[in-house]
Amino acid sequence: MARRTSDREREFALARVIAIVNDKGGVGKTSIAANLGGQFAGAGYRCLLVDLNRQANLADDLGYRGSEFDDEGAGLLGSIIARTPLRPVQDVRPQLDVVCGGARLEDLTPVMVSRLQNHGREAFRVLGDVLAPVARDYEVVFVDCPPESTILTDLALGSARWVLMPTKSDLGGLLGMTLVAERFTLAREINARLGLLGVVLFATGSRARAVQGEALAAIDEAFGGSSPRFETSIRHAERTAQDARRLGKLAHELEVEAAAQPAWWEELRTGTRTKRISATAASVAGDYRALGVEVLSALQAAEEAERPRTRRKARA
Numbered sequence: 001m002a003r004r005t006s007d008r009e010r011e012f013a014l015a016r017v018i019a020i021v022n023d024k025g026g027v028g029k030t031s032i033a034a035n036l037g038g039q040f041a042g043a044g045y046r047c048l049l050v051d052l053n054r055q056a057n058l059a060d061d062l063g064y065r066g067s068e069f070d071d072e073g074a075g076l077l078g079s080i081i082a083r084t085p086l087r088p089v090q091d092v093r094p095q096l097d098v099v100c101g102g103a104r105l106e107d108l109t110p111v112m113v114s115r116l117q118n119h120g121r122e123a124f125r126v127l128g129d130v131l132a133p134v135a136r137d138y139e140v141v142f143v144d145c146p147p148e149s150t151i152l153t154d155l156a157l158g159s160a161r162w163v164l165m166p167t168k169s170d171l172g173g174l175l176g177m178t179l180v181a182e183r184f185t186l187a188r189e190i191n192a193r194l195g196l197l198g199v200v201l202f203a204t205g206s207r208a209r210a211v212q213g214e215a216l217a218a219i220d221e222a223f224g225g226s227s228p229r230f231e232t233s234i235r236h237a238e239r240t241a242q243d244a245r246r247l248g249k250l251a252h253e254l255e256v257e258a259a260a261q262p263a264w265w266e267e268l269r270t271g272t273r274t275k276r277i278s279a280t281a282a283s284v285a286g287d288y289r290a291l292g293v294e295v296l297s298a299l300q301a302a303e304e305a306e307r308p309r310t311r312r313k314a315r316a
Contacts, residue, residue: 013131018160029166030144033142052076052143124190162194164295258276
């Protein structure tokens with residue numbers, strides 16, 4: 001077992017861990033984790049993705065399903081059981097590492113139930129304990145959380161500094177967000193620094209302003225007043241979503257391939273037939289770029305706001 005990280009070291013190491021959470025499935029958690037991680041890495045930031053999902057959809061979005069390093073969550077499970085540092089898979093993309101999820105995480109629930117009986121909610125700090133020794137090597141860490149698994153979500157909330165919450169504007173997405181707001185309050189009992197970085201609307205129609213307005217009002221109500229919300233929403237583009245999962249490519253990678261493919265009339269003239277990548281990939285990639293700028297700006301603003309308090313405490 002590795003040397004125990006002190007509380008101060010742990011806090012510093014986990015300062016840019018962002019849990020992407022909503023109790024509802026299909027609201028964009030994995031897509032946002034993969035695309036923001038990929039775009040940040042492409043811009044030169046060293047990023048880590050931690051996949052807490054038993055379905056391991058990150059493996060599809062990043063194209064490593066069934067590869068030699070896809071351990072289906074065995075490494076993550078083993079680290080939590082043994083309380084040893086996580087061992088990420090290196091360079092799934094340049095500058096982008098991954099802790100794989102998958103079916104082996106089914107065994108994590110009974111382990112955590114036993115620990116809860118013995119240690120109470122403090123047991124949920126364990127993910128942060130095994131993540132902290134490696135998190136200091138990254139500039140941003142995203143934790144992709146599963147839907148409808150309170151134990152795995154509470155593990156993420158016990159380790160993260162920030163929550164980024166995607167939601168759709170439908171009733172299911174907003175209900176899932178409300179349930180997380182309740183768990184958010186509980187998590188702060190053991191992780192007092194946990195904060196809401198922002199809420200982002202996912203898969204919305206670009207012209208559905210009235211519906212978006214209703215959703216934003218519901219977000220404020222769930223979090224007890226004015227809540228941080230990102231201006232960017234990720235548009236609904238079914239073809240691009242299908243292309244991403246089919247090819248294991250991110251939106252900005254599809255954007256490049258779509259721009260390089262022959263014009264459709266050239267294919268007609270030559271008689272070649274290929275599975276074309278939707279041109280909407282460029283618009284979706286643009287949404288993720290805009291969201292990424294907002295996320296980094298929010299992180300920097302929050303860190304700037306904390307620095308004076310830190311200096312005052314030091315002087316005291």
